Amino acid sequence: MTLAAMVGVCLVMLALALDGQAGLLTQAVVAALVLCIALVGRRFFMATTETLELTRAELRLASGRRLCALAEIEKVQRGAFGFQPSNGFVLHLTASAPSEWQLGLWWRLGRRLGVGGATSPAQNKAMAEALRLLLAEARGELDGLTR
Structure with missing residues (x-):
């Protein structure tokens, strides 16, 4: 598992653990971070398939x-x-x-x-x-x- 995937999983777990305590804004920020990490991880994976x-x-x-x-x-x-x-x-x-x-x-x-x-x-x-x-x-x- 790549570092980006591990960080993404941790952030998803954090977003789920926040429940209603932190508010929707915090959950939205965490979800945006997960999306950014997923996009960077995909781009990195695609770049390293080139020779x-x-x-x-x-x-x-x-x-x-x-x-x-x-x-x-x-x-x-x-x-x-x-x-x-x-x-x-x-x-x-x-x-x-x-x-x-x-x-x-x-x-x-x-x-x-x-x-x-x-x-x-x-x-x-x-x-x-x-x-x-x-x-x-x-x-x-x-x-x-x-x-």
């Missing part, structure tokens, strides 16, 4: 929507002290784009694209390293290494 795909040309969603082309990426930022999603990474892009957000999966603010949140830390690390290798290869920085 990110990395190709040699772009980073995209499984639905085909392109998040960014590899040619647009300046650098990949990982680390403990950066502004990034939980267990994720940030891509610094060459051009700014409209702000967008898919709960628990990715977000975009200006020239930054953050990936992570509800995704697996191991998969995020592997994707960040794969992006670094693809960028180094595209820039010719791997020419001296064996493949």
Whole structure:
């Protein structure tokens, strides 16, 4: 059971326990909170059913929507002290784009694209390293290494 579902159940129990003691306004506020938590929980669940795909040309969603082309990426930022999603990474892009957000999966603010949140830390690390290798290869920085 997710945290949102547990909080929703607790709020429903609270609303039922209030009876007539607290009044209709309090019960309406609790019911509105339950509805908001249910909507956020559903949106979070739907967002985490999406899959990110990395190709040699772009980073995209499984639905085909392109998040960014590899040619647009300046650098990949990982680390403990950066502004990034939980267990994720940030891509610094060459051009700014409209702000967008898919709960628990990715977000975009200006020239930054953050990936992570509800995704697996191991998969995020592997994707960040794969992006670094693809960028180094595209820039010719791997020419001296064996493949």
